[in-house]
Amino acid sequence: MKQKTIRLHVGVHKTATTYLQHYLLLNRSALAKEGLAYWPMEDIRGQFQSAWDQCVLERYSRRERLISLIRRNRIFPKMRAWFELDRDILLSEENLLGECCDFFDGEIYPNAAARLACLARALPNNKSVEIWLCLRSYPDFLASVYGEASRFNQVPLPEAFAERHVNPEGAWPKLIDDIRIALPAAKLHIWDYEDFRSIEPRIIEGMTGVSASLLQSLQQSNIRPSASDRAIRACAALPSEIQWPERMFQMLVLEKLYPIQCSSDRFSPWTADQRIKMDAAWKRDRDLIAAREDIDFIDGLAR
Template identity: 55%
Template sequence: SEENLLGETGEFLDGAFYPTAISRLSLLSTFLPDRPLDIWLCIRSYPDFLASIYGEAIRFSPVPPPEQFASAFSSPKGAWLQIIDDIRDALPHANVFIWRYEDFRDLEPRILEGLSDVEAEAFEPLQNPTVRGSASDSAIRAMAETAEPLSATEWRFRMAALEHEYPVQGAQDRFSPWPEDQFRKMQQDYVSDISAIEARADITFIH
């Protein structure tokens, strides 16, 4: 399982949605020409996913202003469908399993079993289940306004310091660069695309 297999966060900053996915997958196919493959893909609502992408990218290097990023993704409809097409083009014989990020907690046993081929009952709870969450809206916006030149290391330390200075206070402090009408439109795009994905005969959608 590799979250950057399809691409990295910095590739999104000019408005592209996993622009190197097809070349990366095609390269993978050259190394696994005769292996039966199961591809497991988690998809997430466009406004939440892209806000998370921006928040992750800003941890490592300068990024466009939030408003510019939001404008670049004003209409992401079809983006997940294109990624599935890219997977199909590069790995036509693979079995493709897809689920919604929003359903993960309910589907976790099924997904872990499918990924590992180990029965879910055999898993034990993690000893340290803490994960690094997204930075707060305040921390991300403060970092986006940074004007002075910083080295890559200085940039990362500055972002870490801002995350400590401005911790997440609750759901209301979640970074979201979208105007309300755009947020609703992006959610509608996601719902529409989910329906189209569920109707595909070349993938297995996990409910």
């Protein structure tokens, strides 16, 4: 009997993850009929965040470690239940690597290895593991993450954020190495966000084991677009005492007030010279990643 496989689509943020999650949820019944159990983000995020919180508590006092152990003994069995089905399993959740607010100090997914090690505690030994990961150019990725974080958090000013991330070279290779630390036996499948539309059917079939031609298509209009430069900067300038529920609703108002009408309306905190430097770093890192023998790099048809 063929060994069952656990496939983890771990992001990264702002690389059509929401689109894929909606697509998979739309086709959940069809996937189940073909033998795949898809656990949507809504079933994963809260449980994993609780488990991560307990892992963090374990680093502190003896009393907190004891409390963490008690809570962990309730949480981890629920996570293990995701993987106990006798079928292939797919999870899609970008917060497994980290959250958008983790980027404020100038690092990219600084806790990825520890977070995935936390998840690894729930993985069974009798199933193989695959990681599915989309990467994106540094300036576009970081600008999008900043915009998303501004909906829920008090963020650094755009200029300060840009200065902290102006030299990102090596960040994506380091993330891959961190994944390897946490899940050394996992098979890695990686692609470039710019190629996604041309290779989408290959990604779908690889992640699900089902041909995209057998699944129902999803309209892109169902997915919330990014906010404009003016909306994001106005949201970032809100007083620090405004908490996330009000901040989120303020952003909805700002998006309506300052919609994206052309490409120049898209948020970017970088100068022209910074962007050129960051794009060059991305291209070098992408080539290094694509050349690695321990990675299945899914290249675009146009390249």
